[in-house]
Amino acid sequence: MRKYWSFFKMRLMAGLQYRAAALAGMSTQFVWGAMEILLYRAFWLEHPERFPMGMEALSSYIWLQQAFLTLFALWNWEHDILEAVKTGSVAYELLRPGDLYSMWMARSAANRLARASLRMVPVIAVSALIPAPWGLRLRISPAAFGVFLASAALMVLVVCAYSLLVYALTFYLTDPNGIMVVSVAAADLLGGAVVPLPFLPEGLRRFAELTPFASMQNVPLRLFSGDIPLSQAPAALGLQVFWAAALILAGYLLTRNGLRRAVILGG
Amino acid sequence: MIEMKGISKTYRVRRREAGLGNALRSLFSRDCTEIPALESMTFTVPDGQILGYIGPNGAGKSTTIKILSGILRPDSGTCTVDGLTPWADRKKHVARLGVVFGQRSQLWWDVPVMESFGLLRDIYRVPAADFRENLERLTALLDLVDLLKTPARMLSLGQRMRCEIAAALLHGPKVLFLDEPTIGLDAVSKLKVREFILEQNKLCGTTVLLTTHDMQDIDALCSRVLLIGKGRLLLDGDTAQIRAMAGENLSTEESVADLYRRFGI
Numbered sequence: 001m002r003k004y005w006s007f008f009k010m011r012l013m014a015g016l017q018y019r020a021a022a023l024a025g026m027s028t029q030f031v032w033g034a035m036e037i038l039l040y041r042a043f044w045l046e047h048p049e050r051f052p053m054g055m056e057a058l059s060s061y062i063w064l065q066q067a068f069l070t071l072f073a074l075w076n077w078e079h080d081i082l083e084a085v086k087t088g089s090v091a092y093e094l095l096r097p098g099d100l101y102s103m104w105m106a107r108s109a110a111n112r113l114a115r116a117s118l119r120m121v122p123v124i125a126v127s128a129l130i131p132a133p134w135g136l137r138l139r140i141s142p143a144a145f146g147v148f149l150a151s152a153a154l155m156v157l158v159v160c161a162y163s164l165l166v167y168a169l170t171f172y173l174t175d176p177n178g179i180m181v182v183s184v185a186a187a188d189l190l191g192g193a194v195v196p197l198p199f200l201p202e203g204l205r206r207f208a209e210l211t212p213f214a215s216m217q218n219v220p221l222r223l224f225s226g227d228i229p230l231s232q233a234p235a236a237l238g239l240q241v242f243w244a245a246a247l248i249l250a251g252y253l254l255t256r257n258g259l260r261r262a263v264i265l266g267g
Numbered sequence: 268m269i270e271m272k273g274i275s276k277t278y279r280v281r282r283r284e285a286g287l288g289n290a291l292r293s294l295f296s297r298d299c300t301e302i303p304a305l306e307s308m309t310f311t312v313p314d315g316q317i318l319g320y321i322g323p324n325g326a327g328k329s330t331t332i333k334i335l336s337g338i339l340r341p342d343s344g345t346c347t348v349d350g351l352t353p354w355a356d357r358k359k360h361v362a363r364l365g366v367v368f369g370q371r372s373q374l375w376w377d378v379p380v381m382e383s384f385g386l387l388r389d390i391y392r393v394p395a396a397d398f399r400e401n402l403e404r405l406t407a408l409l410d411l412v413d414l415l416k417t418p419a420r421m422l423s424l425g426q427r428m429r430c431e432i433a434a435a436l437l438h439g440p441k442v443l444f445l446d447e448p449t450i451g452l453d454a455v456s457k458l459k460v461r462e463f464i465l466e467q468n469k470l471c472g473t474t475v476l477l478t479t480h481d482m483q484d485i486d487a488l489c490s491r492v493l494l495i496g497k498g499r500l501l502l503d504g505d506t507a508q509i510r511a512m513a514g515e516n517l518s519t520e521e522s523v524a525d526l527y528r529r530f531g532i
Contacts, residue, residue, distance in 0.1 A: 097362035
């Protein structure tokens with residue numbers, strides 16, 4: 001446990017060094033969130049009755065998405081790990097007395113949490129002050145908040161496990177870029193990053209909700225905004241547990257097998 | 268004690284002639300060439316020895332280090348380091364092992380060196396008292412006081428190498444592998460690194476396996492030298508023996524070059 005806390009601290013400290021990046025990221029998120037809401041507002045004013053989500057729920061969804069962008073987004077890869085596998089400095093990680101997969105998992109989760117913890121505070125603080133229905137609604141029952149936290153934790157597991165699967169594939173490929181690009185595109189569309197899943201056509205939405213990508217940001221964001229009612233939470237969380245377990249198992253086996261055949265090239 | 272018995276390792280390398288036609292052909296059938304990196308390598312290193320492991324590029328030095336570190340599995344043969352088989356008992360084995368690859372870095376690039384040391388302490392679960400003691404000793408011997416607060420990316424190569432060596436020894440390993448630790452270092456840094464290796468060996472009885480192309484490293488440090496070429500052990504002796512074999516009044520460097528030529532490696 002100590003190890004994992006250390007990784008988290010290390011990441012947090014490394015992240016704190018990039019003040020300019022954090023500042024730039026934060027202002028981007030404000031502008032982006034505001035623009036998205038303005039866009040949806042135009043549609044909503046036209047036909048509020050045909051909106052698949054309440055405007056207030058949608059605004060909460062968007063602001064929370066912006067606040068936790070670096071925690072949720074699949075494209076927030078751990079480039080150190082990819083580089084380590086590509087250049088062979090993974091050798092050093094194999095020299096550590098620990099299981100490579102769980103160390104990677106700790107690093108990925110720590111990296112995401114550390115990055116998000118810097119940025120979420122101002123976004124949440126400011127967007128909560130925006131009047132309804134355009135701001136972040138923080139009124140949430142303790143039970144719903146508990147379910148949201150559980151779902152967010154599962155989400156971090158699913159995203160990290162998916163990333164680790166890609167890192168593990170790097171053992172077998174010369175360059176993982178293709179898989180990364182396709183994964184990010186799929187996650188953006190099917191995971192509710194481009195538009196929340198309720199806005200997708202019925203058939204596509206049904207399909208999307210079964211993919212691992214929907215077990216990422218889609219579930220916790222919709223739980224928090226109240227779009228998924230508590231009564232449907234067990235099914236959504238159950239699917240998250242399934243994908244987390246399946247992805248972890250696949251990634252673990254691929255890593256183990258990849259290491260067995262890995263040859264660290266060069267002197 | 269390090270024991271290697273009949274260790275062999277063969278790499279498969281894909282080859283093709285240059286040109287588009289050949290590139291297309293290789294889509295369907297790939298030619299694999301087998302390159303033997305080690306052929307029944309056998310040697311023993313007693314505790315507390317500083318062993319020089321030399322040979323031309325591609326001789327199998329790094330392969331040996333990787334097998335001994337548990338990173339690579341050999342195709343055949345047995346190997347134990349203090350009773351453990353490196354690749355089978357990897358976790359237990361690496362906890363008692365320190366490794367420095369001169370061409371790679373184990374320090375976190377963006378944070379002060381001390382943060383990396385703290386993370387290593389937690390990864391190896393070094394007790395606080397041991398860590399403090401090791402750190403104090405290493406800081407004094409390697410002259411790290413001013414470097415610990417500096418991010419690794421701001422260090423010169425010589426400074427960084429001193430930190431890398433300290434990083435490999437924080438958990439007090441009994442065995443230390445140094446893979447070209449003086450590569451690219453200036454004269455002052457080289458001397459400092461050598462002085463430290465001797466000191467560490469004397470004080471803590473650390474067994475050191477050193478690969479290098481710098482024969483002055485060998486002259487200064489190693490009581491015993493293994494010369495390998497094309498994956499085979501060619502000579503097991505000390506520098507005096509190497510010079511004697513080459514005859515005349517050659518330096519160690521010239522003698523080794525002469526031996527490389529004579530062995531045709």
